[in-house]
Each structure stands twice: as C-alpha cells, then as structure tokens.
Amino acid sequence: MKRRVDVLISNRLFWFATIAAAVVVFVAATVFGLTQTTWFDEGYSVLLAQRPVGELISLTALDAHPPLYYLLLKGWIGVFGLSDLSLRASSALFGALAIVATALLLRKLFTTKVAIISLPFLTLAPFMLRYDYEIRMYALEI
Numbered sequence: 001m002k003r004r005v006d007v008l009i010s011n012r013l014f015w016f017a018t019i020a021a022a023v024v025v026f027v028a029a030t031v032f033g034l035t036q037t038t039w040f041d042e043g044y045s046v047l048l049a050q051r052p053v054g055e056l057i058s059l060t061a062l063d064a065h066p067p068l069y070y071l072l073l074k075g076w077i078g079v080f081g082l083s084d085l086s087l088r089a090s091s092a093l094f095g096a097l098a099i100v101a102t103a104l105l106l107r108k109l110f111t112t113k114v115a116i117i118s119l120p121f122l123t124l125a126p127f128m129l130r131y132d133y134e135i136r137m138y139a140l141e142i
Contacts, residue, residue, distance in 0.1 A: 014112045018103040021123040022096040025132060029095050033088030033133030042135035049073040069137030087135045094139035095132025
C-alpha cells in the first residue's frame with residue numbers, strides 16, 4: 001500500500017513539475033522574445049508563412065528547412081495574427097512542448113526521479129531559451 005501511495009505522489013509531483021517547467025519556459029521565452037527585434041531569418045519565416053500554400057511549398061524547395069514549420073506558422077498566423085507577441089508565442093509554445101516531451105522521455109528511459117531532477121536544467125538551458133523565442137523552426141527541432 002505504501003509503495004502505491006509513493007508512486008501516486010511521485011506521478012503527481014512529476015506532472016506538477018513538468019507543467020510548471022513548461023509554463024516557466026513559455027513565459028520566459030515570450031518575455032525575452034519581446035525585448036528582441038526581428039532579424040532577417042525571422043522576417044523570412046513570416047514572409048513565407050504569408051504566401052499561399054502551393055507557393056510556400058515551392059519556395060521551401062530552395063530552403064534548407066522542410067515546409068512543416070512554415071505551414072504551422074501559417075496556421076498560427078491565421079488564428080492569432082501577425083503581432084510580435086503572437087509570433088514569439090508560437091516558438092515559445094514549441095519550447096514548452098519540448099520540455100514536456102523531454103521529461104516524458106527521461107521518465108521512460110530512466111526514472112520519474114531522474115526526470116524531475118532534470119527539469120530545472122532543461123528549463124534554464126540557455127540555448128533552449130534562446131531558440132524558444134526566435135520566429136524560426138529551432139524550437140520545433142529540439
């Protein structure tokens with residue numbers, strides 16, 4: 001019985017910590033992103049996302065990156081618009097989802113304890129935070 005209670009507490013702690021880490025990453029990336037100006041590659045992402053789907057796909061044939069991110073960004077823009085906050089939030093959302101996916105992978109490969117202990121390192125990883133606010137496909141690729 002005690003083992004069952006420990007597992008239940010461990011699972012609840014895992015989900016609480018994982019969701020908290022994802023929220024922190026989303027908020028931090030969005031806030032950090034709003035202090036940045038849009039650079040050329042980000043502008044290119046937005047430009048491609050505004051093109052019709054057929055043209056977008058043909059233009060990405062010349063790009064090193066496949067069209068999935070641009071298609072997702074196109075859908076995001078259709079729902080949330082072209083504001084800087086909206087565009088940065090799309091990448092921040094992918095970063096938050098990457099935290100959840102990584103925590104689940106760590107729990108599956110190792111233990112719940114390892115996943116929980118790893119969350120602060122994932123949440124505060126400088127490269128992840130940097131890529132989580134750029135209007136590029138980097139957060140989706142992590």
